Amino acid sequence: MNQTIVSYLSQYEFYDVLLNLFGNNQGLLAFAIYLIVALVVVGFCATVGGLGTYAERKISADLQARMGPNRVGPYGLLQFLADGVKMLTKEDIMPYTADKFLFYLAPLLALVGVFATLAVLPWSSGFMMADLNVGVFYLIAISSLVGLAVFLGGYASNSKWSMLGGMRGASQIISYEIPVTLSVLAITLLAGGMSFGTILSHQEGTIVNWFIFHNPFAFIAFFVYGIGAMAETNRAPFDLPEAESELVSGYHTEYTGLRFGFFALAEYIEVFVVCGVGTALFLGGGNLPFNISIDIIPTQFAQVVIFVTKTCLLYYVVIWARWTLPRLRVDQLMSVCWKYLTPIAIFNLVGCAIWLVMFNGKSLADLVFGSH
Amino acid sequence: MTPAQFDGLMPIVILMGIAVVMFFGGHFLTVLLSPKKPSHLKSMPYECGEIPVGSAWSSFNIRFYVVGLIFIIFDVESVLMFPVAAIFRELVDMGHGGYALIIFLSFISVLLEGIGYCWKKGDLDWVKSYQVSLKNNK
Amino acid sequence: MFIELLFLTSALLTVGSAIGAAVTRNIMHSCVFLLGSLLGIAGLYATLGADFVAVSQIMVYVGGVVILMLFAVMLTGGKDFVSRAQNLLGLAPAMGNKWTYTIGLLTALVVVLTNVKLITNVVKAYPAKVIGNDFPSTVNQIGHLLVKEHVLAFELSSVLLLGALVGAAIIARPRRQG
Numbered sequence A: 001m002n003q004t005i006v007s008y009l010s011q012y013e014f015y016d017v018l019l020n021l022f023g024n025n026q027g028l029l030a031f032a033i034y035l036i037v038a039l040v041v042v043g044f045c046a047t048v049g050g051l052g053t054y055a056e057r058k059i060s061a062d063l064q065a066r067m068g069p070n071r072v073g074p075y076g077l078l079q080f081l082a083d084g085v086k087m088l089t090k091e092d093i094m095p096y097t098a099d100k101f102l103f104y105l106a107p108l109l110a111l112v113g114v115f116a117t118l119a120v121l122p123w124s125s126g127f128m129m130a131d132l133n134v135g136v137f138y139l140i141a142i143s144s145l146v147g148l149a150v151f152l153g154g155y156a157s158n159s160k161w162s163m164l165g166g167m168r169g170a171s172q173i174i175s176y177e178i179p180v181t182l183s184v185l186a187i188t189l190l191a192g193g194m195s196f197g198t199i200l201s202h203q204e205g206t207i208v209n210w211f212i213f214h215n216p217f218a219f220i221a222f223f224v225y226g227i228g229a230m231a232e233t234n235r236a237p238f239d240l241p242e243a244e245s246e247l248v249s250g251y252h253t254e255y256t257g258l259r260f261g262f263f264a265l266a267e268y269i270e271v272f273v274v275c276g277v278g279t280a281l282f283l284g285g286g287n288l289p290f291n292i293s294i295d296i297i298p299t300q301f302a303q304v305v306i307f308v309t310k311t312c313l314l315y316y317v318v319i320w321a322r323w324t325l326p327r328l329r330v331d332q333l334m335s336v337c338w339k340y341l342t343p344i345a346i347f348n349l350v351g352c353a354i355w356l357v358m359f360n361g362k363s364l365a366d367l368v369f370g371s372h
Numbered sequence B: 001m002t003p004a005q006f007d008g009l010m011p012i013v014i015l016m017g018i019a020v021v022m023f024f025g026g027h028f029l030t031v032l033l034s035p036k037k038p039s040h041l042k043s044m045p046y047e048c049g050e051i052p053v054g055s056a057w058s059s060f061n062i063r064f065y066v067v068g069l070i071f072i073i074f075d076v077e078s079v080l081m082f083p084v085a086a087i088f089r090e091l092v093d094m095g096h097g098g099y100a101l102i103i104f105l106s107f108i109s110v111l112l113e114g115i116g117y118c119w120k121k122g123d124l125d126w127v128k129s130y131q132v133s134l135k136n137n138k
Numbered sequence C: 001m002f003i004e005l006l007f008l009t010s011a012l013l014t015v016g017s018a019i020g021a022a023v024t025r026n027i028m029h030s031c032v033f034l035l036g037s038l039l040g041i042a043g044l045y046a047t048l049g050a051d052f053v054a055v056s057q058i059m060v061y062v063g064g065v066v067i068l069m070l071f072a073v074m075l076t077g078g079k080d081f082v083s084r085a086q087n088l089l090g091l092a093p094a095m096g097n098k099w100t101y102t103i104g105l106l107t108a109l110v111v112v113l114t115n116v117k118l119i120t121n122v123v124k125a126y127p128a129k130v131i132g133n134d135f136p137s138t139v140n141q142i143g144h145l146l147v148k149e150h151v152l153a154f155e156l157s158s159v160l161l162l163g164a165l166v167g168a169a170i171i172a173r174p175r176r177q178g
Helices: A005-009 A013-021 A026-063 A079-088 A100-120 A135-142 A144-157 A160-191 A196-201 A216-232 A257-282 A297-324 A330-358 A364-369 B003-033 B062-094 B097-120 B129-137 C002-023 C027-047 C051-075 C098-125 C138-147 C151-172
Strands: none
Touching: A005 A026, A013 A026, A026 A079, A026 A100, A026 A257, A026 A297, A026 B003, A079 A257, A079 B003, A100 A135, A100 A144, A100 A257, A100 B003, A100 C027, A135 A144, A135 A160, A135 A196, A135 A257, A135 C051, A144 A160, A144 A257, A144 C027, A144 C051, A160 A196, A160 A216, A160 A257, A160 A330, A160 B062, A160 C051, A196 A257, A216 A257, A216 A297, A216 A330, A257 A297, A257 B003, A330 B062, A330 B097, B003 C002, B062 B097, B062 C051, B062 C138, B062 C151, B097 C138, B097 C151, C002 C027, C027 C051, C051 C138, C138 C151
């Protein structure tokens, strides 16, 4: 019923060979496959996160007519590796007033929260690690661990900058979760399910079948989702928790070395995940164009490539927004969330429900071109 | 759920495990590689060069708490709406679209009443909330 | 095998964190231990096949209630309000003397034993019935129950939440001085 990578591979012959190798122990083989795939996914995402820092610096340099990093490797591409090594060799400093237990725990929570979201990310129709029935809902829920980590990191440092950043971060993340959840609810309405498999199967075919073009309300919902997601990942123009010109570095001011690295890694992977979810919910995910239904392993890889390309395009937009828009004030931040985005998101939700009932679930393209 | 479906939980647990292993592995590497020259000045909370006065743990503004409260209400509402939204299309296909729409809209309208009330009373304002509510409490 | 392991981990996390929450003297740590306990309970729901309930648990409690509790603690200024007095082997904060603890333990034992006694009879009388096979997932089952049999509860819950929202707004509003 729900496709996972194990059930996908089990239709091929080499699965039986592998099964024999593991002494016909289904569970053990599934564990081995999941472990390998998880390591690959984590490695890939860590690289994307690392390259994200590079892309961020390079793109910002482009926008500001500078050079950006250009010393380590060709075009400075290996800069993130150098940064990683540097972080490893930095002294581990903890303020003597800090709450030691929570100071250790906060980066761990951020990492766990972000890595757990990777499980449901739909790379392709076959290469999904877990296609839970509660897919999107699970993703929203588990990523709230990151908000908690931001708050605890700010609190545990016992520094005034960190504390302010942590409080701002937590209230911002929970506030913007509401418009994001409501936009996701609208897509749940349209798809008739929360699992990514269901959502993607409704967007097969040409570009007009994407949910963003399903109806005008879904189109607005995409932008509400995008703004909310940017705020949830603390990206500028919503980077108040770590606003460098007013709070030094916000909630991770006191973090040094690898623990700071974990926070940064979690943040960059979260941006990737959020962009990936936006791709899957609104932009057709990794679906091949024109209903190509040949299901062999190369087409699966093609889907992965399409998915990652779309996600990286969204990632580019996020970076672009960061370096072109000024930061909001705290009161503006809250009024944008509660007075604009949330009512608009509710309006979209109602609009989608009415559209579904009025047009019997047909999309705008179905009505215009008269298919079905 | 059949046993095979529980496998859906396995990657989540594995990924969380990887996060934990990575965290402690990274910590171990730091212990191995990084210099250790602690000094009192170095481990002072950073306040741009000033010597910090007092603790950062002081009582915070109640506005954060109000935001948290409103958030929880919306959170619970969305939890209740998710299963209904998931079967909404099914109901439309079965021909019960109007019925489903009425149920869904009446639920949302109550939610809208709540946000309208908070808006009107100024609980959603960040800066002005004190003055506005003073006016309302008279 | 996997399910047993998951159950064991979740149960240990739940119980261990609950003990930690009760024993620790720092109120912030107590909140964080509570977070572990709530996560463990979500894991327990997941082992029972109730995926929607498990995720709701994470969404509402981990994402909402724990953060709200932390905010509430921060209203009082965090760690400065730690209780220094302690009792019973110096472990727990002063919630009573040894008699309180003894009586509490005895009461808990009696309650648990009575409940187990009652529940075993019920379980024996009504063996587990497999329901909901015609639904593809628990989400759909819950959805159908919410719009059909329990539609009144569904609608009333929104009114209840409206009441909670208004109440929260009124309580948190600053009062006029004097």
